[in-house]
Amino acid sequence: xxxxxxxxAYIRGILDEVKTIAMVGASANTVRPSYFVLKYLLAKGYDVxxxxxxxxxxxxxxxxxYASLADVPKPIDMVDIFRGSEAAGAIVDEALKxxxxxxxxWMQLTIRNDEAAARAEAxxxxxxxxxxxxxxxxxxxxxIGWTGVNSRVLSSKRPALKAGFQHRGLPGVNPRAGTKG
Amino acid sequence: xxxxxxxxxxxxIHAGAQPDxxxxxxVTPIYQTTAFVFDDVDHAASLFGLQAFxxxxxxxxxxxxxxxxxxxxxxxGGTAALAVASGHxxxxxxxxxxxxxxxxxxxxxxxxxxxxxxxxxxxKSFGWEVKWTEATDPQSFADKIxxxxxxxxxxxxxxxGGVVTDIEAIAAIARDRGIPLVVDNTLASPYLCRxxxxxxxxxxxxxxxxxxxxxxxxxxxxxxxxTFDWSASGNYxxxxxxxxxxxxxxxxxxxxxxxxxxxxxxxxxxxxGPAISPMNSFLILTGIETLPLRMQRHSDSARKVAExxxxxxxxxxxxxxxxKGDPYHSLQQKYMPKGGGAVLTFxxxxxxxxxxxxxxxxxxxxxxxxIGDTRSLIIHPASTTHRQLTDEQKTAAGAGPDxxxxxxxxxxxxxxxxxxxxxxxxx
Numbered sequence: 252x253x254x255x256x257x258x259x260a261y262i263r264g265i266l267d268e269v270k271t272i273a274m275v276g277a278s279a280n281t282v283r284p285s286y287f288v289l290k291y292l293l294a295k296g297y298d299v300x301x302x303x304x305x306x307x308x309x310x311x312x313x314x315x316x317y318a319s320l321a322d323v324p325k326p327i328d329m330v331d332i333f334r335g336s337e338a339a340g341a342i343v344d345e346a347l348k349x350x351x352x353x354x355x356x357w358m359q360l361t362i363r364n365d366e367a368a369a370r371a372e373a374x375x376x377x378x379x380x381x382x383x384x385x386x387x388x389x390x391x392x393x394x395i396g397w398t399g400v401n402s403r404v405l406s407s408k409r410p411a412l413k414a415g416f417q418h419r420g421l422p423g424v425n426p427r428a429g430t431k432g
Numbered sequence: 433x434x435x436x437x438x439x440x441x442x443x444x445i446h447a448g449a450q451p452d453x454x455x456x457x458x459v460t461p462i463y464q465t466t467a468f469v470f471d472d473v474d475h476a477a478s479l480f481g482l483q484a485f486x487x488x489x490x491x492x493x494x495x496x497x498x499x500x501x502x503x504x505x506x507x508x509g510g511t512a513a514l515a516v517a518s519g520h521x522x523x524x525x526x527x528x529x530x531x532x533x534x535x536x537x538x539x540x541x542x543x544x545x546x547x548x549x550x551x552x553x554x555x556k557s558f559g560w561e562v563k564w565t566e567a568t569d570p571q572s573f574a575d576k577i578x579x580x581x582x583x584x585x586x587x588x589x590x591x592x593g594g595v596v597t598d599i600e601a602i603a604a605i606a607r608d609r610g611i612p613l614v615v616d617n618t619l620a621s622p623y624l625c626r627x628x629x630x631x632x633x634x635x636x637x638x639x640x641x642x643x644x645x646x647x648x649x650x651x652x653x654x655x656x657x658x659t660f661d662w663s664a665s666g667n668y669x670x671x672x673x674x675x676x677x678x679x680x681x682x683x684x685x686x687x688x689x690x691x692x693x694x695x696x697x698x699x700x701x702x703x704x705g706p707a708i709s710p711m712n713s714f715l716i717l718t719g720i721e722t723l724p725l726r727m728q729r730h731s732d733s734a735r736k737v738a739e740x741x742x743x744x745x746x747x748x749x750x751x752x753x754x755x756k757g758d759p760y761h762s763l764q765q766k767y768m769p770k771g772g773g774a775v776l777t778f779x780x781x782x783x784x785x786x787x788x789x790x791x792x793x794x795x796x797x798x799x800x801x802x803i804g805d806t807r808s809l810i811i812h813p814a815s816t817t818h819r820q821l822t823d824e825q826k827t828a829a830g831a832g833p834d835x836x837x838x839x840x841x842x843x844x845x846x847x848x849x850x851x852x853x854x855x856x857x858x859x
């Protein structure tokens with residue numbers, strides 16, 4: 252498929268479908284983008300597993316860190332890659348060796364590896380590149396509009412609320428019903 | 433909606449304004465509150481650390497203002513926007529995020545007088561220099577740029593004078609030199625011209641004028657085009673370096689193509705403080721819903737008024753880019769083909785005294801210092817806004833003794849013309 256742009260329906264479908272996300276390159280440093288995204292996705296009810304060899308065995312935001320995807324002791328729905336475009340190729344290959352295979356491989360903003368994407372798609376795995384799931388969730392839920400960001404979403408429907416004062420969700424996307432966020 | 437790309441008028445009504453999530457209110461409510469409660473301390477920490485989207489304090493974000501910001505970002509084709517107290521405040525925050533003491537702005541000389549004052553005098557206190565250049569000559573921008581230049585500033589449609597700036601030519605120079613192009617789009621509004629589509633990186637507005645459109649609310653906005661690489665040169669440390677205010681966070685790396693709007697918000701607006709009132713945001717939001725209708729009518733009527741004045745024996749000259757034969761007509765056809773906007777200037781025969789007589793004689797036009805109202809407005813700069821200047825300075829500023837400026841309103845154009853006719857006949 253064309254990875255220059257994605258339809259909202261494609262992104263929404265992915266955020267609706269996945270529950271367990273392995274984040275490769277998750278940082279324990281609280282001002283790094285990967286830490287932000289980990290924290291946000293946890294707050295939205297996703298089960299997020301940090302992957303970082305340097306932090307293996309420790310916890311980030313209460314989640315046990317694993318050294319590699321192969322070490323994770325449960326099925327992974329989506330692999331979210333916070334590494335450079337070149338390194339992403341080997342991570343995608345690692346992901347494709349998992350049993351069961353993940354449903355989605357997601358590469359963060361500025362990360363794009365078309366060869367790796369083609370290998371994943373050949374095995375029926377959906378791919379998103381050069382996007383951030385936090386920004387996409389915030390965009391599609393309308394939360395990102397609170398910071399003046401152009402969500403490019405128009406709707407005459409009331410946004411979906413989640414528990415808490417200022418938490419929106421995606422209609423139909425509720426990985427863990429009732430959790431805060 | 434589906435993935436169909438909505439048109440401008442649809443965006444003007446819907447962008448940023450889903451029904452209220454708590455009450456279902458269809459019109460964006462006025463969140464007239466200074467502060468917002470947190471769920472718990474962790475939620476508060478996430479908000480203060482910029483890790484979650486949400487509201488803390490109306491100086492930084494407010495849901496009514498946020499709807500306005502998203503709407504303007506959508507209309508300009510930007511990635512994000514930040515609304516502030518006035519157009520001047522918008523310019524202050526833009527340059528605060530770009531310049532350090534000793535840096536300079538290369539600015540076209542055809543600007544709103546208030547902007548010229550701001551740059552010549554107030555910005556000097558911050559150690560920011562302005563290097564003036566001939567707005568109608570793109571090459572003169574390239575000639576003025578030096579190693580300390582951090583921004584290029586122009587107006588798309590200059591006030592007054594009816595000069596249409598060649599945005600693409602200047603944007604090409606800016607891109608070549610790795611400097612962001614900032615465009616004040618107040619007079620044109622995004623209905624007539626979208627500078628980001630022509631290569632601008634940042635757009636600013638006085639929302640007080642055509643965006644609000646009804647002469648009732650002050651406001652300004654900064655639109656981030658999402659196009660500039662703030663990390664490439666190392667010259668924009670507010671975006672490319674770890675920020676001590678946020679425990680070492682790097683804003684460009686963290687917020688990507690809307691990092692400039694975030695920098696203006698969390699460094700500029702947070703610490704300098706020129707926040708817009710939620711009430712004003714609401715009034716301007718309401719105004720924007722009719723922007724396409726109003727700007728078309730303003731432009732159509734202004735062209736008719738310009739044609740009437742051109743044929744009047746007491747009028748020496750008319751400057752309006754929407755007029756056939758005007759020196760800027762071809763640039764207007766390129767950058768703002770739907771119309772030349774509401775503002776025009778003309779020279780009344782008889783000089784200073786004739787100008788004073790004209791603004792005294794009008795009955796429908798309001799004699800005041802503003803533009804972009806539903807009402808038709810008139811001013812004689814030489815006796816008012818530019819009174820303190822010498823005659824030579826007045827002429828250089830486009831405010832010679834004979835100059836009269838109109839902001840053509842939305843009344844019946846026959847009535848506007850009749851008022852000018854009776855006022856001119858008594859001059």
